[in-house]
Amino acid sequence: MPIISFTSWKGGVGKTFLTVNAAVYLASKGKKVLLVDGSRSGDAELMLGIKAEKTLYDVVLGSCSLSDVVSEKYGVSVLPIGFSLEAQRRVSWKAIYKSVKELSDKYELILVDTPPIVAGLVSRREALGSLVVGDLFYIVTTPAKTALMNALKTKMLLEKIGKKVSGVIVNRWRASLLSKPYYRPSEIEAFLKAKISAIIPEDKNVMRSINASKPLVLKPSSPAARAIVKFCDSFLLSY
Ligand SMILES: Nc1ncnc2c1ncn2[C@@H]1O[C@H](COP(=O)(O)OP(=O)(O)O)[C@@H](O)[C@H]1O
Numbered sequence: 001m002p003i004i005s006f007t008s009w010k011g012g013v014g015k016t017f018l019t020v021n022a023a024v025y026l027a028s029k030g031k032k033v034l035l036v037d038g039s040r041s042g043d044a045e046l047m048l049g050i051k052a053e054k055t056l057y058d059v060v061l062g063s064c065s066l067s068d069v070v071s072e073k074y075g076v077s078v079l080p081i082g083f084s085l086e087a088q089r090r091v092s093w094k095a096i097y098k099s100v101k102e103l104s105d106k107y108e109l110i111l112v113d114t115p116p117i118v119a120g121l122v123s124r125r126e127a128l129g130s131l132v133v134g135d136l137f138y139i140v141t142t143p144a145k146t147a148l149m150n151a152l153k154t155k156m157l158l159e160k161i162g163k164k165v166s167g168v169i170v171n172r173w174r175a176s177l178l179s180k181p182y183y184r185p186s187e188i189e190a191f192l193k194a195k196i197s198a199i200i201p202e203d204k205n206v207m208r209s210i211n212a213s214k215p216l217v218l219k220p221s222s223p224a225a226r227a228i229v230k231f232c233d234s235f236l237l238s239y
């Protein structure tokens with residue numbers, strides 16, 4: 001069973017939103033899903049309305065066991081890593097990977113939310129560490145030139161370390177972006193030399209769902225939720 005990561009060099013493109021909603025939808029389809037808050041930000045827990053009392057940090061400190069820190073919400077099991085500075089320092093990517101592997105027998109799908117790889121702010125080791133946890137990668141980007149350039153850097157880095165890029169997810173799309181100076185989907189594919197796996201529209205319901213800690217796919221009629229459902233359905237057919 002593959003470990004699927006949603007990643008990008010850039011922050012704010014929708015990695016956590018997509019990972020959380022894909023996890024909730026796939027769980028609603030009867031899959032046993034583990035969501036790993038590999039972004040180490042606590043954002044995934046916040047989007048799900050989980051207040052993690054214990055995290056992997058406590059496991060590393062020896063005060064509880066791995067099974068004590070996995071919590072359930074909307075049918076998804078969530079592994080919180082802990083986001084205090086001390087947790088960032090003490091919980092290595094090796095420890096995260098080991099824990100994911102230890103839990104993997106119990107799950108059919110493992111989805112990993114990753115941090116942005118912000119040059120200069122995150123060490124190279126931390127950046128690479130976040131990528132070591134995954135087997136398959138979806139690169140998340142918006143249609144903005146800066147995000148696309150960062151998506152390209154992410155793809156090159158993944159290829160350099162021998163990881164498989166399954167596709168690109170273009171988030172915050174608007175139909176009005178079809179003429180210059182915007183990039184059409186075909187131009188994005190040509191620029192990144194990668195296939196677009198999903199186009200998620202800009203949707204005002206996204207922030208509402210985040211602020212209410214209610215994943216958008218619970219309201220499947222909204223445009224962004226529909227696109228996530230479509231992506232997950234085709235994803236389920238291929239695995
Ligand atoms: N499809 C979308 N439509 C509208 N807003 C979106 C969409 N996707 C993401 N956002 C906004 O972008 C913000 C950042 O998303 P997030 O998932 O936290 O990004 P990342 O994890 O890449 O840093 C969210 O708080 C939300 O308000």
Ligand SMILES: [Mg+2]
Nearest residue numbers: 015016039043
């Ligand atoms: Mg995030």
